[in-house]
Amino acid sequence: MTIEKPILEVEDLSKYFDVSAPLLRRLVRREGRATLRAVDRVKFSIPKGKTLSLVGESGCGKSTVARLVVGLYEPTTGKVVFDGHDMAAKHSRKEMAGLRRRFQMIFQDPFASLNPRWRVYDIIAEPIRAHGIARDEREISRRVAQNLERVKLSARDGEKFPHEFSGGQRQRISIARALASEPEFLVCDEPTSALDVSVQAQILNLMKDLQRELGLSYLFISHDLAVVYHIADYLGVMYLGRLVEVGPAREIFKNPQHPYTRMLLDAIPDLEMTGRKRIPVGGEVPSPISPPSGCHFHPRCPFANERCQREAPGVTTLSGEIDVRCHAVEEGRLAGEVEKLRMQSSAA
Amino acid sequence: MSNKKPVLEVRNLRVEFPNRRGNLVAVDDVSFTVNEGEVLGVVGESGAGKSMTGSAVIGLLEPPGRIAGGEVLLDGERIDNLSPEAMRRVRGKRIGMVFQDPLTSLNPLYTVGRQLTETIQTHQNVSDSQARKQAIDLLAEVGIPAPEKRIDQYPHQFSGGMRQRVVIALALCVNPRMIIADEPTTALDVSIQAQIIKLLKRLCEDHGAAVMLITHDMGVIAETADRVAVMYAGRIAEIGPVKDVIKNAKHPYTKGLMGSIPVVGHDLERLSQIEGSMPRLTEIPRGCAFNPRCPEVFDRCRVERPDLIDVGTSRAACWLHDPASAKKTEAAE
Ligand SMILES: Nc1ncnc2c1ncn2[C@@H]1O[C@H](COP(=O)(O)OP(=O)(O)OP(=O)(O)O)[C@@H](O)[C@H]1O
Ligand SMILES: Nc1ncnc2c1ncn2[C@@H]1O[C@H](COP(=O)(O)OP(=O)(O)O)[C@@H](O)[C@H]1O
Ligand code: SF4
Ligand code: SF4
Ligand SMILES: [Mg+2]
Ligand SMILES: [Mg+2]
Numbered sequence: 001m002t003i004e005k006p007i008l009e010v011e012d013l014s015k016y017f018d019v020s021a022p023l024l025r026r027l028v029r030r031e032g033r034a035t036l037r038a039v040d041r042v043k044f045s046i047p048k049g050k051t052l053s054l055v056g057e058s059g060c061g062k063s064t065v066a067r068l069v070v071g072l073y074e075p076t077t078g079k080v081v082f083d084g085h086d087m088a089a090k091h092s093r094k095e096m097a098g099l100r101r102r103f104q105m106i107f108q109d110p111f112a113s114l115n116p117r118w119r120v121y122d123i124i125a126e127p128i129r130a131h132g133i134a135r136d137e138r139e140i141s142r143r144v145a146q147n148l149e150r151v152k153l154s155a156r157d158g159e160k161f162p163h164e165f166s167g168g169q170r171q172r173i174s175i176a177r178a179l180a181s182e183p184e185f186l187v188c189d190e191p192t193s194a195l196d197v198s199v200q201a202q203i204l205n206l207m208k209d210l211q212r213e214l215g216l217s218y219l220f221i222s223h224d225l226a227v228v229y230h231i232a233d234y235l236g237v238m239y240l241g242r243l244v245e246v247g248p249a250r251e252i253f254k255n256p257q258h259p260y261t262r263m264l265l266d267a268i269p270d271l272e273m274t275g276r277k278r279i280p281v282g283g284e285v286p287s288p289i290s291p292p293s294g295c296h297f298h299p300r301c302p303f304a305n306e307r308c309q310r311e312a313p314g315v316t317t318l319s320g321e322i323d324v325r326c327h328a329v330e331e332g333r334l335a336g337e338v339e340k341l342r343m344q345s346s347a348a
Numbered sequence: 349m350s351n352k353k354p355v356l357e358v359r360n361l362r363v364e365f366p367n368r369r370g371n372l373v374a375v376d377d378v379s380f381t382v383n384e385g386e387v388l389g390v391v392g393e394s395g396a397g398k399s400m401t402g403s404a405v406i407g408l409l410e411p412p413g414r415i416a417g418g419e420v421l422l423d424g425e426r427i428d429n430l431s432p433e434a435m436r437r438v439r440g441k442r443i444g445m446v447f448q449d450p451l452t453s454l455n456p457l458y459t460v461g462r463q464l465t466e467t468i469q470t471h472q473n474v475s476d477s478q479a480r481k482q483a484i485d486l487l488a489e490v491g492i493p494a495p496e497k498r499i500d501q502y503p504h505q506f507s508g509g510m511r512q513r514v515v516i517a518l519a520l521c522v523n524p525r526m527i528i529a530d531e532p533t534t535a536l537d538v539s540i541q542a543q544i545i546k547l548l549k550r551l552c553e554d555h556g557a558a559v560m561l562i563t564h565d566m567g568v569i570a571e572t573a574d575r576v577a578v579m580y581a582g583r584i585a586e587i588g589p590v591k592d593v594i595k596n597a598k599h600p601y602t603k604g605l606m607g608s609i610p611v612v613g614h615d616l617e618r619l620s621q622i623e624g625s626m627p628r629l630t631e632i633p634r635g636c637a638f639n640p641r642c643p644e645v646f647d648r649c650r651v652e653r654p655d656l657i658d659v660g661t662s663r664a665a666c667w668l669h670d671p672a673s674a675k676k677t678e679a680a681e
Contacts (some may be wrong), residue, residue: 126567166625195394196564196626199621200610208618224540226567230610230619253612267542269567271594271611284507285537 006045007185007217008069012078015039015064019289036289038064040241041077043315043323046234048184051211051218053228053249053288055264056238057285062221065238066189069219070105082185101131104178108190114162120173121158124148127181147176151206168199172206179210183213187219190228204231225268229253237261240288240296242312247322257324257334259301295327303328352383355423355526355558356405363397363404365629372629374413376582377655382526382558384665387549389573389590393605393626396579398562401549402530404428405560406443407435423525435456442526444519444557446548448531450511453518454503458488461499467521486517488546510542516547527551528559533568535614545571570594578602581627581637588662598664600637605617636667648673 020026020033039061046052054062067073069080071087080087085099104127107113114123124144127133134140145155151172160169171191178186191207192200204227210216222228228235228249236251237258245258258261283300286292294311298304307327315323316330328334363375370420375397381488383597390398403409405420407427420428427438439445447453464483468474474482480499487495490513503511512532519527529548533541549572554557561572569576569590575588578599586599597603605619624641627633633640636649648667656663657670 057539098402168625197566198393198608198622199625201610201621202623204610205618205621224610225538226610226612229612229614230616263539265612267539268612269542269545269565269571271567271609272613284509284540331543 007048008083009045011043013075016076037241042243044246049215050233051220052234053220053232054236060238061241061262066187070187082300101181104183105187106191110174124177124180131181147180151176185217191223209244241293244325251320258326260297354381354383356382357421360418363400364416365413384558387559387573389569389576392579397582402528402562442525444524444527446515446532448534450515453515464617472523490517528560530562586664592662598659598662600642600644601667
């Protein structure tokens with residue numbers, strides 16, 4: 001996937017965690033150190049003004065990518081490049097603060113991410129003061145009001161405390177706070193997962209409107225493929241720390257390549273009630289501490305062979321700017337085998 | 349509707365939570381039936397009263413919550429007025445329960461096999477080895493691979509999806525007349541969710557049990573339920589065959605809810621949205637509880653509370669479907 005003028009590029013990005021037992025226990029049981037590869041050599045980029053969504057099952061590393069991107073974690077390997085600036089390179093304090101201001105993060109839980117003892121006004125004024133965006137109190141108050149109105153709350157709501165708001169309204173407050181430092185890029189980690197569907201629709205509509213009005217770019221994490229279909233321009237599918245498929249979202253939804261992507265799309269509940277026939281999904285998500293050898297997906301994959309058990313697949317770039325990590329795709333045997341399986345399951 | 353026998357009948361159920369300022373009504377005048385071999389889906393947004401309805405049916409309301417009115421019948425016999433001891437026996441023998449977090453239903457200190465065999469033996473007079481064999485068969489039935497090995501493991505050695513299968517196996521030990529599943533797939537990953545849904549559906553068909561499936565996920569309902577009850581602010585807003593409720597909703601709330609769910613393959617710039625959010629129990633508006641959010645609200649909605657009204661094969665609690673209000677709006681025009 002090569003994109004002209006990306007706002008964000010990550011390359012070879014990894015985060016490994018040491019999850020070893022305490023030293024004494026390791027000595028007694030003769031265990032070695034254990035490393036968990038929460039994110040393993042991930043590469044993607046996001047163009048200005050667009051949304052890339054990461055999807056995948058619990059524990060596959062989505063939130064860890066988000067934290068790496070906003071600098072809450074140091075990468076184990078690789079780099080994060082924001083608007084041409086390598087975030088790991090030496091920057092003066094001032095440069096760094098300037099870069100940091102330009103991207104913000106929104107979390108899943110709007111209850112935990114707002115300080116309950118602060119009035120909404122102060123919650124939103126804080127980043128304005130911290131980044132020196134305005135110093136004069138009149139100007140600060142004008143900006144707080146403006147950001148509250150942007151998220152369809154009123155300036156008077158500034159006087160209240162977070163507990164006086166519903167879940168959806170609190171998520172609006174988090175968005176208003178994130179917008180207060182006038183960022184260009186928002187990292188959103190499951191921003192609507194804790195909300196009811198009718199409230200989720202309000203927030204998704206709001207986020208799309210804001211993107212259009214302010215030219216924002218999003219890294220939008222979700223496990224809900226229908227939400228992703230609605231919001232994303234680009235899609236990345238993760239499995240046990242690896243990005244197994246990434247590219248334009250519509251392309252992937254229409255014509256998924258990686259066997260895991262196919263399985264995920266097949267598992268989406270059929271709300272249309274078309275009664276479409278699907279290839280049944282089997283197996284469990286393995287433990288990320290001791291993932292299967294070779295291609296992590298091989299125990300669940302109907303197309304796995306001996307090579308898949310042995311060797312981790314590299315990246316194959318397909319037409320339409322889609323990157324896939326799968327031997328069967330690389331060897332060009334996947335399409336034929338999918339067809340065979342379809343025939344078998346419809347015959348059965 | 350089918351001519352199958354009703355297993356569960358709930359009539360005018362009312363659940364209250366007494367507090368200092370009076371009574372909070374969490375479930376208000378709720379009636380429905382679930383037939384043999386049928387899955388009734390109960391959907392609604394959080395706080396709608398789904399779980400309270402389920403808990404009231406199985407006699408597991410947390411005090412101070414209490415049934416303040418109505419009747420619950422299992423196979424034609426009232427069970428809402430039984431002593432706690434008698435109700436415990438009914439639950440053990442005739443009702444299976446599956447909750448969101450499988451760990452709440454499993455004892456971490458016992459092997460999966462011990463929990464299954466103990467349950468089997470409290471209800472059937474069978475030898476240890478027979479009980480063990482039944483337990484292995486049940487684990488196989490719910491799709492646990494290598495059940496003869498897995499049976500001697502502890503719950504923490506199972507993944508989330510497998511634990512939920514064990515809970516379902518436990519619910520089946522007694523060959524229940526009805527199964528109540530409250531958000532059984534909410535904590536699971538999508539690929540595992542699909543497996544559990546299929547399992548519940550198959551078991552309902554094979555065992556002829558009645559299933560009450562409580563969830564906030566319309567997708568799960570579309571895949572599993574025969575009929576659906578949509579709850580809003582403690583009441584049933586609409587109830588009917590799943591196809592009608594999903595594709596041809598009669599209540600403005602159901603319509604709004606369906607429109608607000610994103611769907612893969614639907615290219616929309618914006619989702620249709622219902623303004624506002626569900627009222628708290630202390631702030632339920634007069635008249636129709638949905639009236640402040642309803643795009644079709646008219647005068648009568650702010651004064652009178654609608655009961656369920658027949659509309660084709662469904663029933664909806666909405667004045668739009670009352671012939672009398674139709675006349676009135678015509679007259680006004
Ligand atoms: N600080 C940490 N120390 C050790 N392991 C961690 C740490 N943070 C995350 N992990 C592990 O890294 C893996 C990826 O975690 P992450 O939170 O990124 O998953 P996720 O995709 O966001 O999952 P979910 O959908 O459940 O939010 C998991 O196995 C997790 O247990
Ligand atoms: N112990 C309690 N005291 C007062 N109100 C309660 C209590 N437990 C639940 N409720 C209220 O009852 C209503 C219905 O809750 P519940 O059935 O759990 O909703 P859901 O549809 O999300 O399952 C909610 O408004 C909830 O706040
Ligand atoms: S590499 Fe092999 S096991 Fe992995 S997804 Fe491709 S075919 Fe399946
Ligand atoms: S009764 Fe009135 S307010 Fe209530 S749903 Fe029907 S039209 Fe809307
Ligand atoms: Mg996460
Ligand atoms: Mg509930």
